[in-house]
Amino acid sequence: MTGELSGVDLARQALIAAREAAKKNGATQTKKPKRRTTTVVRRDGREPLGLGSAISRMMTERGMVTPAAGGSVLADFDTILAAAVPELAGRVQATAFDADTGRLDVVPDAPAVGTKLRWSAPKLIAAANERVQGANVRAVHVLAPAPVKTGSTTAAATPAPAAPDVPAAPVERRPPPDGYRRAIEAHRQAAPPSRVDPGIAEAVERQTKAMRELSRRAFPEPDVVPADTPAPIDQARIQRRRQAAVTEAAALRRARAEKAGREVAVPRRLEQTA
Structure with a gap:
């Protein structure tokens, strides 16, 4: 008694029939084909790249994947x-x-x-x-x-259109409130006036006068010289000239006196000899 074949049995019989047909036609291969390996060198001279990687890169660069x-x-x-x-x-x-x-x-x-x-x-x-x-x-x-x-930075960097120039209105200064003015007045009245001891003020004045007197003595002011007064060097020259003239006049008087005395003495000697 033969029953109907299931799907698995039909697939097994189809596979056996295909193998027998392949053997009869001589399409079977006893040796497995060798896998070819190809290397592709990058154009920029770097390390070689696999074929699959090169194809994937090419497709990526062209937008295909x-x-x-x-x-x-x-x-x-x-x-x-x-x-x-x-x-x-x-x-x-x-x-x-x-x-x-x-x-x-x-x-x-x-x-x-x-x-x-x-x-x-x-x-x-x-x-x-x-x-x-x-x-x-x-x-x-x-x-x-x-x-x-x-993108956001570029959009933010775009300058906005300049607003038209509007003339500035004058600013009105509002008067201070009454409370502020009352507080200032109360502060002025409450502030004690500055008091200076008369004795201290008198001592400071005396010390100031003493310092001025010491300064005047240490650094006396030069006397005022008239404009027509000669300079010290000119005065020294004039003094030397005067002294030289006095000395010369005295020498002349002395020489004249000596000459007159000699003239008087000579006749007396002649008289005594005679």
Whole structure:
């Protein structure tokens, strides 16, 4: 008694029939074909890249496919940065992510931010791998500092149209309230007037006069010299000339007296000799 065949039995019989047909046609291969491996060198001269990676990169560059992990890392970088290093939020921008090498390129807005980012790279890598499943971020490459560009910043930087100039109205000064004026008057009346002891004032006056007298004695003022009075040097010259004239006159008188005495003495000698 033969029953109807089930689906599994029909599939098994079809597989056996296909194998027998293949053997009869000689389509079976005793050896497995060798797998071809092809390497493609990048145009910029860096390390070689696998064929599958090269095709994926080419398709990504031409917009044919978007890498899921890389796109997610770049799209969620602000959230990843805020979770890993909150103090650097908004100051770092992710520029590229290489899914093959796991390298994430970031640009800080200042050198100090770049230094802090290098120290915090392990925490950033862990946060990225936890946020994006399958991202496999292995390294963070910090590029040269550059201003971070954001859409909101650009929109805020757009200057608003200037308002038309409106002439300023004169400001009226309101009189002070009555309470303020009463408080000022009460303060003036309550303030005691300044009192100076007459004895102290007299002592200060005496001391001032004594200091002035000592100063006058120590530094006497020079006498006023008339304008027509000769200078001290001229006075000395005139005095020397006068002394020289007096000395010369005395010498002349003495010489004349001596000459007259000699003339008188000669005749007397002649008389005595005769």
